[in-house]
Amino acid sequence: MRLFALCLVTTLAASPALSKCGGSFSAFVSGLKQEAQTAGVSATTVDSFFRGVSQDPKVLKADRAQGVFQKPFLDFSRRLISQNRIDRGQSMARKYDAVFDRIERDYGINRGVLLAFWAFETDYGAFQGNFNTLDALVTLAHDCRRPELFRPQIFAALELYEQGNFDPRTTTGAWAGEIGMVQMLPRDILDNGTDGDGDGQVSLKTSAPDALVSGGKMLSHLGWTPDQPWLQEVRIPTGLDLSQTGPAQKRSVSDWAQMGVTPRSGTWANQTLAASLLLPQGHKGPAFLAYPNFDVYFEWNQSFVYVLTAAYFATRLEGAPIYDAGTPDPGLSGAQMKQLQKKLQARGHDVGKVDGILGARTRVAVQKEQQRLGLPADAWPTTDLLGRL
Incomplete structure (x- = not known):
């Protein structure tokens, strides 16, 4: 079951069609069908694809019930990260060692990064969601909150259907239309779906190698830089100019070091990189330097607390110690x-x-x-x- 905010994994071009939402659901579906036929899809294919599509009120309820993101970083991360998830992650790393070696060689994505997404998205494939994907996409496109995201995904699913890789009646996944072990939207499957196990098929729901290699390719296309860090826990000195902190403000690691910031463990990953100093619960709580690869996480998910937790968990899976929680001031309800x-x-x-x-x-x-x-x-x-x- 998904516990996190909607993934934003594509950049969508604006068009007049994207503004169409709301009103009669049946009329909305008719508009989708007309648009598909105008784009050159046969009427027979269009009718078959949309046959039986229905509005799913459970999808809308899930979309509006994301209160978990109101939790501060320490509470949120403790909820998602357990010893069991760490142990299973290490077990999966050993089981699919050759697959991760391939991903690291071809795309430069550390195994901890993909393991963290795999854990949070579907608990290593155990809970992939049982929402009908087409119903979810059409429901969310009809809803006027974010039609610019979901409407193009419907036509991407139609393209997958034409290829024989999507069944509108039986394909299921998360409430927001993501499919498979690492939860990819249809457009991303078209662009990044990869046969990782060599069986000639791209099976993101049943093949861990397919899902992991596809996820690695997607992160690479989103801008991940090979052989660079993404997050490092640090200690900050008393008297640091706190106005220089935050994800929007970047300076070189060597500059941070001159200001008295030090790695909590180990040494600096790379002193030439630009980095932001993140204080998710203020100067009395944990502190992290976020490197350029950290920004790629926001192409996967827009929630700051989710992104930081996923990035931190990836460092834990690669051997980093548990963060120093500190004694932050109480937050707000x-x-x-x-x-x-x-x-x-x-x-x-x-x-x-x-x-x-x-x-x-x-x-x-x-x-x-x-x-x-x-x-x-x-x-x-x-x-x-x-x-x-």
């Missing part, structure tokens, strides 16, 4: 976070949707207000900040 976002909006800050989630734009706004008020500008909102606003 979901209701308090919404109240804070409204106050920030009233002060002219763009925080996006008022959803109770401490996302990137809310963090930036918090940091600016902390600077204005003379508080430690670590982007971690507290009741003190809320009260002062």
Whole structure:
């Protein structure tokens, strides 16, 4: 069962068709069919593909019930990372050692990175979702929250159907339309689906080698740089200029070192790379340097807390110690976070949707207000900040 936010794994070109959503569901499906035929797909194929498609209210319920992302990093990461998942990850690394060797050779993706996604997406293939994929995609495209993401995926699924690689009646997966062990959307399957086990088929639901190699290829296409790190836990000195922290601000590792930042264990991965200093729960909590490869995670998922947890788990699977949790100041409840976002909006800050989630734009706004008020500008909102606003 999926516990995380919607994956954003493609860049979609805008077109007038993408604005069509809402209204009668049957009329919406008719519009999809007409668009497919206009693009050159035969009426017989189109009718067969869309036959029996229906709106799934459970998909809409799942889309609106993602409260887990309101949890702070320490709570969220402890929920997703267990000793069992670590042990199984290490076991899978041994079992598919040759597959991971191939991925590392061909795409430069560390095995820990893919193992972490495999664990979080489907618990190493055990829970891939039982939502009808076509129903899910059409339901979400009809819903006017994010039609620009889901409508193109319907036509990608249609292309897979024409190739004989998608059954609109029996293909199932996550509520947001992802399929297989590492949960890929239809467009990504078209672009990156790879036969990893040599049987002549791309079977992302039943073949771990197929799923892993396909996932590695996708991360490579999203911009992953081989032989570079993605995340490293660090210690920060007292008196550090906290206004320089956050994912949007980057400086070389050597600069961070001159400012007194040190690796918590081991040595610097690469002092020439640009990196951001992340303080997910403020200056009293854990601290990480995020390297350029860390940004690729946001092409997979837009949730900061999910991305950081996945990146951290990947380092754990590759031998890093458990983070130093520190003693962060208590955070805000979901209701308090919404109240804070409204106050920030009233002060002219763009925080996006008022959803109770401490996302990137809310963090930036918090940091600016902390600077204005003379508080430690670590982007971690507290009741003190809320009260002062």
